[in-house]
Amino acid sequence: MYTKARIAGHPIHPMLIPFPIALYTATVAALLAYLGTTDPFWYRAAMIANIAGLVMAALAVIFGAIDLFSLPARSLARETGLKHAGLNVLTNLLFLATAIFLWRTWSEAAIDGTYPxxxxxxxxxxxxxxxTMVAAGALGWKLVQTHHVGVKPSVHERPAVPMAPAMLETPPVVAPPVARDIIEPPIAPPIEKPAPIEKPAVREADDEGVIHIPVRHH
Structure with a gap:
C-alpha cells in the first residue's frame, strides 16, 4: 500500500521517526547521567535533546498525518494508524511537559545559581x-508488516490472474438414473454338467484262478 507523502518513491514519515526516537532516548539518558554525576552539562544536554526531539517529531507528525488520512476509511490499517497516532501524540505531550520543566529549571538556575x-x-x-513511544512504535511496525503501509509493490510479483467465468459457475447437478433407465445385466446360460466317467471293469478270478475279462458287445 503506497503512501502519498514520499520522496523519489520513499515514504517520508519512516525516514523522520528515528530522530525523535533517538533524541527522546538521549533526553532520559542525559537525565540519568546528571542524576549520577550532578554535572550541569548533562542537565543542559537533556534539555537540548528534548527540544530537538520535539522539532523532529513535529515534522514526522505532519507527514504521518498525510499517510494516515490516505488510508481507506473503516479499514484495519486506518484503525491501527489511529491508535499509532494517538500514542505518538501522548508521547509528544509528555516530552513537551518535560522540555518545559527542564527549560524553566535551567533558566532559573542560570540566574540564581541554585544547584543541584x-x-x-x-x-x-x-x-x-x-x-508510550515503544507502544506507538509497535503499532507503526504493524502498519508496515501486517498492512504493508508504505511498502512498494515488487516488480517481480505476478498480478492476480482473473478467473474465467466458466470457472466461477457452479457445475450442474446430474440427477441419479431412474429405475427404469437401469439396464439389467444379461442372464448367463446354464452350465451343462459333464457326462459321468465309466469306471473300468474289475478283473475277477474264479476258484481255479482263471481271470475272466468281460466282453462288451456293441
Whole structure:
C-alpha cells in the first residue's frame, strides 16, 4: 500500500521517526547521567535533546498525518494508524511537559545559581514518554508488516490472474438414473454338467484262478 507523502518513491514519515526516537532516548539518558554525576552539562544536554526531539517529531507528525488520512476509511490499517497516532501524540505531550520543566529549571538556575537541579519530574515524565513511544512504535511496525503501509509493490510479483467465468459457475447437478433407465445385466446360460466317467471293469478270478475279462458287445 503506497503512501502519498514520499520522496523519489520513499515514504517520508519512516525516514523522520528515528530522530525523535533517538533524541527522546538521549533526553532520559542525559537525565540519568546528571542524576549520577550532578554535572550541569548533562542537565543542559537533556534539555537540548528534548527540544530537538520535539522539532523532529513535529515534522514526522505532519507527514504521518498525510499517510494516515490516505488510508481507506473503516479499514484495519486506518484503525491501527489511529491508535499509532494517538500514542505518538501522548508521547509528544509528555516530552513537551518535560522540555518545559527542564527549560524553566535551567533558566532559573542560570540566574540564581541554585544547584543541584531537580530531576524527579522530568525523569518520570521522560520514562513514561519512552513507554508510550515503544507502544506507538509497535503499532507503526504493524502498519508496515501486517498492512504493508508504505511498502512498494515488487516488480517481480505476478498480478492476480482473473478467473474465467466458466470457472466461477457452479457445475450442474446430474440427477441419479431412474429405475427404469437401469439396464439389467444379461442372464448367463446354464452350465451343462459333464457326462459321468465309466469306471473300468474289475478283473475277477474264479476258484481255479482263471481271470475272466468281460466282453462288451456293441
Amino acid at each position: 537541579l531537580p530531576t524527579a519530574w522530568p525523569l518520570g515524565l521522560g520514562i513514561a514518554g519512552l513507554v
